Amino acid sequence: MASPRLSFRNITALAPMVRVGTLPMRLLALDYGADVVYCEELIDLKMVQCQRVVNTVLQTVDFVAPDDRVMFRTCEREKDRVVFQMGTADPDRALAVARLVEKDVAAVDVNMGCPKEYSTKGGMGAALLSDPDKIEAILKKLVAGVSIPVTCKIRILPSLQETVDLVQRIERTGVAAVAVHGRFKEERPRHPVHCDYIQAVAQAVSVPVIANGGSLDLVKTNADVAEFKRASGASSVMLARAAMWNASVFSSQGPLPLEKVMEDYLKYAIRYDNNAFNTKYCLCQMLRDKVESPLGKQVQAAQTNTEISKAYGLQTFYQHTQEELQARRDTSQTSSQPERPVMDGDVTTMAIRREYPPQITPKMFLLEWSRKEKLEQPHYDTVERSQDRSFQSTVTVAEKKYRSSLWEKSKKFAEQASAIVCLRTLGIPEGRIGEEDSGLVSKRKREGKINGSAEEKRKKLHVASIPETVSSGVAVETNGDHHRAEQP
Numbered sequence: 001m002a003s004p005r006l007s008f009r010n011i012t013a014l015a016p017m018v019r020v021g022t023l024p025m026r027l028l029a030l031d032y033g034a035d036v037v038y039c040e041e042l043i044d045l046k047m048v049q050c051q052r053v054v055n056t057v058l059q060t061v062d063f064v065a066p067d068d069r070v071m072f073r074t075c076e077r078e079k080d081r082v083v084f085q086m087g088t089a090d091p092d093r094a095l096a097v098a099r100l101v102e103k104d105v106a107a108v109d110v111n112m113g114c115p116k117e118y119s120t121k122g123g124m125g126a127a128l129l130s131d132p133d134k135i136e137a138i139l140k141k142l143v144a145g146v147s148i149p150v151t152c153k154i155r156i157l158p159s160l161q162e163t164v165d166l167v168q169r170i171e172r173t174g175v176a177a178v179a180v181h182g183r184f185k186e187e188r189p190r191h192p193v194h195c196d197y198i199q200a201v202a203q204a205v206s207v208p209v210i211a212n213g214g215s216l217d218l219v220k221t222n223a224d225v226a227e228f229k230r231a232s233g234a235s236s237v238m239l240a241r242a243a244m245w246n247a248s249v250f251s252s253q254g255p256l257p258l259e260k261v262m263e264d265y266l267k268y269a270i271r272y273d274n275n276a277f278n279t280k281y282c283l284c285q286m287l288r289d290k291v292e293s294p295l296g297k298q299v300q301a302a303q304t305n306t307e308i309s310k311a312y313g314l315q316t317f318y319q320h321t322q323e324e325l326q327a328r329r330d331t332s333q334t335s336s337q338p339e340r341p342v343m344d345g346d347v348t349t350m351a352i353r354r355e356y357p358p359q360i361t362p363k364m365f366l367l368e369w370s371r372k373e374k375l376e377q378p379h380y381d382t383v384e385r386s387q388d389r390s391f392q393s394t395v396t397v398a399e400k401k402y403r404s405s406l407w408e409k410s411k412k413f414a415e416q417a418s419a420i421v422c423l424r425t426l427g428i429p430e431g432r433i434g435e436e437d438s439g440l441v442s443k444r445k446r447e448g449k450i451n452g453s454a455e456e457k458r459k460k461l462h463v464a465s466i467p468e469t470v471s472s473g474v475a476v477e478t479n480g481d482h483h484r485a486e487q488p
């Protein structure tokens with residue numbers, strides 16, 4: 001069933017904010033009572049290169065750049081509430097981006113207010129304000145080309161009349177709402193907002209006008225939202241800094257203590273594997289003048305989400321979440337991938353699940369075997385996937401490459417998995433129970449490393465048998481130092 005079209009009348013929205021408007025902050029704002037949440041501005045040139053990836057582990061939809069960076073992450077919870085904001089100066093590219101995200105968001109917005117050089121020099125952001133023909137072309141193309149509402153966000157122009165004329169022209173393109181940041185493009189966030197401009201615009205058009213710019217002097221708590229609405233004559237209000245400082249500004253129950261807000265935010269950041277530097281940035285914005293406090297210093301020094309969690313006493317939550325995510329990762333991989341060799345280009349791959357004892361490792365077996373065969377030491381090449389911080393390793397042995405098709409949560413596990421693929425493909429023992437002693441690892445080493453409780457633990461592990469398909473799916477020769485693994 002199609003989602004209901006998002007209405008922009010009589011709403012309170014989280015404003016688009018670079019670095020702040022990522023998934024954890026948007027979900028937090030929704031929890032506290034925001035009706036609509038905007039993502040940070042994302043540039044069309046970057047977005048058009050992205051691929052839409054369903055992330056079954058995080059249960060999100062990710063838009064992933066060719067360099068593996070997740071540019072935009074969203075989820076079902078916000079689907080009917082999130083507005084995707086783009087920076088663009090090109091109607092065709094804008095449409096391509098809007099179509100890419102159309103199924104996963106409630107509306108698309110074009111930023112026409114950013115005064116920063118990186119935006120204006122490409123003709124985007126506030127540069128568009130002096131090119132109304134371009135504005136019209138972009139908005140008309142979007143309105144005609146996508147099935148979801150289209151909005152835009154502007155700053156005010158030097159005179160009231162120019163501002164009203166522009167918004168009336170924008171209204172005729174068929175947009176669903178116009179957000180008006182009541183400052184001139186030369187003005188900085190510390191300058192007072194011009195409510196009279198927003199009011200004049202709101203009176204001149206029938207499309208919903210969303211008032212923005214009141215965080216500094218007008219809106220401190222939810223109770224102030226109504227006053228900002230009244231003063232600006234707009235039907236809706238959009239909050240940026242007030243929400244960034246304390247997202248519970250959206251709550252009609254009154255603002256919550258900052259400690260609670262930071263904790264709620266951090267839980268979302270952990271749950272959705274938010275980039276640690278982004279998490280830090282948002283927490284520092286919330287800490288504001290407390291950023292030099294002992295907690296602030298700990299946050300600033302942290303390099304990972306684990307370290308940030310520690311600063312807030314959320315280690316247990318972090319650990320449980322990681323375990324849950326790993327369980328989902330295992331389930332989704334197990335159900336989708338068979339454990340038999342498949343060629344991927346020149347690499348022999350297999351879906352390897354971790355079932356071996358940590359004491360005698362497949363890497364060690366492979367190393368011993370390579371030495372015995374007088375081969376060069378196995379070479380491991382490991383890559384990290386940024387969308388879920390998992391690892392995949394390719395091991396090269398005698399100029400042949402092997403890797404597990406499953407992604408692991410650590411570099412160490414990824415290397416062990418690739419070693420297993422090599423050992424299984426070549427039919428070399430890997431130290432599992434019931435396997436004939438290969439003689440690869442000296443008796444003393446074996447006994448020294450696996451004894452007592454370690455041996456017990458090892459027995460408890462369910463150890464997989466070598467898949468039958470090793471011989472039927474792949475031709476393998478292991479005579480001396482020549483071996484080959486090809487598809488039949």
Ligand code: FNR
Pocket residue numbers: 015016017018019020039040041085111112113114153181189212213214215216238239240241242
């Ligand atoms: C912004 N702003 C902004 N605007 C926009 O349209 N797209 C964006 O990506 C950003 N990024 C951004 C980042 C940060 C850290 C801040 C503080 C602001 C501007 C913002 O949406 C808003 O127009 C102004 O901050 C004025 O509103 P407030 O803060 O008075 O509610």
